[in-house]
Amino acid sequence: MSLALSTLIYEWRRYMAAVIALAVAGLLVLALVGMFMGIGKNFSATIDRSPAHIMILPPDSEGLGTSQPRRNIPLLFQHSEVVEATPFNVTWGQFTNFPEGEQKAVREGVQIYVVDPIPGAVTLPTDFPEDVILALQEPYSVILDVTSLNKLGVKVGDKAKINGRTVTVRATISGYPSLFNSMIFTSRQSAKLLGLVREGPRVGAILVKVSDPARTDTVAAELNVIGKGQFKAWTKPELSKRNQESMFKNSFISILLGFMLVVGVFIGVVITWQTLQGAILANIKEFASLRALGVSIGSLNLIIMELSFWVGVAGLGMTAILLVGVTALAGAMGLTMFYPLWSVITIAIMLLIISVLSGLLSLGVLKKSQPADLLR
């Protein structure tokens, strides 16, 4: 084991401030990215968990909130491998509970997702269990995420109103939390009864199933040729990735993340640099004795740089531990966190750059390792 690594392990308390500073810097940025990505994931949870292989969107759209002509649906069936094409129906509704006793009255806007409660249907999320599918088949039944029960002031079996019409909360699912408007699922038949199905000339995203999922990429490309620019066919991974990217094109999120990045780097560099300097000064006589024995200042610089690198690695480890804790805490509060690989790699590189930069800034202190000072 090298001198740098042995020193870090042996004198870990001395380096703890730097390790924690790095971990906090990493956590600050990564937790924010994770939170925003988690929110984004929740928005597209029904798409990600849909059995659809391809999503059809308007040509200039990268998100799910836009509409396209209904006439695109028959166009899709020109491709012989398209077996199902159904519009994805999401609407807004006013949810009102029937408060009992001292219960608070809730009147809130909700997102209503229309699904076909038939196993294998392209609009039915793959993770809906059998009892939930059966519950959805009942007229006027709705289901919602378990974390939305409190927010909407209802429990399973309760009656409530959507746009003034009475519905029954028949079951709950998990994995569809939402920071803002709660997600409510209902069947196409119930949605029709509630007046929520859009029958007009425009539809939202169209979900497509193909006969051979292994050929999804090819079929998507061929559908784009058939569409002649009237729509764009996205495979699920493509759309998921584009959704994540478009999230960070949002200027508010970018500014916030950029600000946190700068604050994180600043805090990380200053604390790591000062801690490293203090630690080197504590061993300055030992370094000076190596200088006396003829070890060059360049070799001592390398020891410091290696030490700062290991501090960075320790900071990374600590970030991972803190992140697991924060994610667990967020999970307990019904908030999904998602960390794409690029963000983890970026933060890892950022922490190593901070630690190496701090190491470089600390090299000056080695000039104090004058071996002549060791002579009394």
Place this chain on the structure above:
Amino acid sequence: MNGKLAIDAKGLSKAYKIGKQKQSVLKDVDFNAYHGQVTMVMGPSGSGKSTLIAALSGLMKPDEGEVIALGESLWKKKKSKIDRFRLDHCGFIFQGFNLFPALNATQQVEQVLKYCKVKKSEAKKRAVAALTEVGLEKRLKQTPSALSGGEKQRVAIARALSKNPQLLFADEPTSALDSVSGQVVIKLLHRAAKEHGAAVIVVTHDPRLEAYADRVIHMEDGKILSDHFVNQPQDVVETPVS
């Protein structure tokens, strides 16, 4: 090699600026030392003895004078070459032991050998041999916190000796030790001179060490007051007097 001139310095002067005043610490000092001999430099605090060995060993450039060490003019070399010279030929023992707290005794010695470009397996062998020579064969895996003061100084001596230095400088090596440990340390330095042929230059206050010296030089006010050979080296043509 024993008895040959190892280091020869002429006209060494050094002054420090204290406030607006310049204070001379070394005043035109001539000095030499021989292989296989323990040369003891004694004198009160502020007499210039530490400055003298700093100038002799390449740690501090004198204002004037020349040092010929192992036949090479030390202060005419570039800084990096002086470092290399010390790495190849010099050993140092300080009053404070200056051992890395995280390394065990063997690693302390190996650490220095690594920079001497000694292979890992060879470095381990030499480290164990050096520590065995100073009587620490049972303390190879101990870190400084588990060693006594005397043992720490013996590790420092092993670290210095493992390089097989031809010049060994010791600055107050026994000041922080009890008398028994001090005896052990000075005997080791004596052995380094006699068995390894090193020129051992010891700066000390400790009069008990005189018994082990081949030559005793007394300094005061930056000048050599007396220079007395206990054992005359073979090469001495005339007794050097400052």
